[in-house]
Amino acid sequence: MLARSPRAQRRDHLTRDDLRERITAAEVRREHLEQRRGITGEHAAASGRVKRAATATHEPQPPQPIVQRREHGKVKRHVNDHAILAMAERFRDSGHILRFIEYMDVGMTNGWRLDDVVSAEEIHRAIDAEWPLEPLRPHYPGEVASRYRYRDGAGEVGLIASVTQPFCGSCTRARLSADGKLHTCLFATRGHDLRDLMRRGATDHELAQHLRGIWGARADRYSEARTAQTPPLTKIEMSYNGG
């Protein structure tokens, strides 16, 4: 599941100049595609405006590391729980951080069962027994992953206990779907239509006010309320909501 593709491995060795060249080439290709598909600068500007308006409702965030890449791994009981150590080992001494996320009932199609969840505590126990760990301080308040370093200096690993230790109280997740719906929870059943507001000519200020209103009225706490019975609730798919 986590084996890095040859393409990803090649990417690890790219220089900054290589990357810059590739980004430029990708931009040219994107513009070309957008022209062919009739996507205008107005569409691109619209998503940028939502982003700026959303950012304006928050305190500035501390800078994030841009070089160290984070990989994510899900563990499902009887599927890949035998491979926890193999996954951890793959990223030890690699310069990249593997973050294990507890298997969640996102969307309606993954057939989630509570019994299939391998808890972050179990994962920690398995890794710690092989390569002792010690906790690290979070990068910022509300960071979803608990951070640990290998005591032997082989790097860092993260654990996201999204099922067994939900963090709805400090959650700041907002997602914008391609059709302009803002979702304030990964498990939302409906979104707030921003496209319509923008098409009616709302200014950036009005958009920011609207976002503040949505965010201020937010009462999402799906993970805190999750039980074995909640999965059948109608939820949006992650693929619809930006992965």
Ligand code: SF4
């Ligand atoms: S369940 Fe919703 S509110 Fe809770 S942490 Fe996840 S995205 Fe945030």
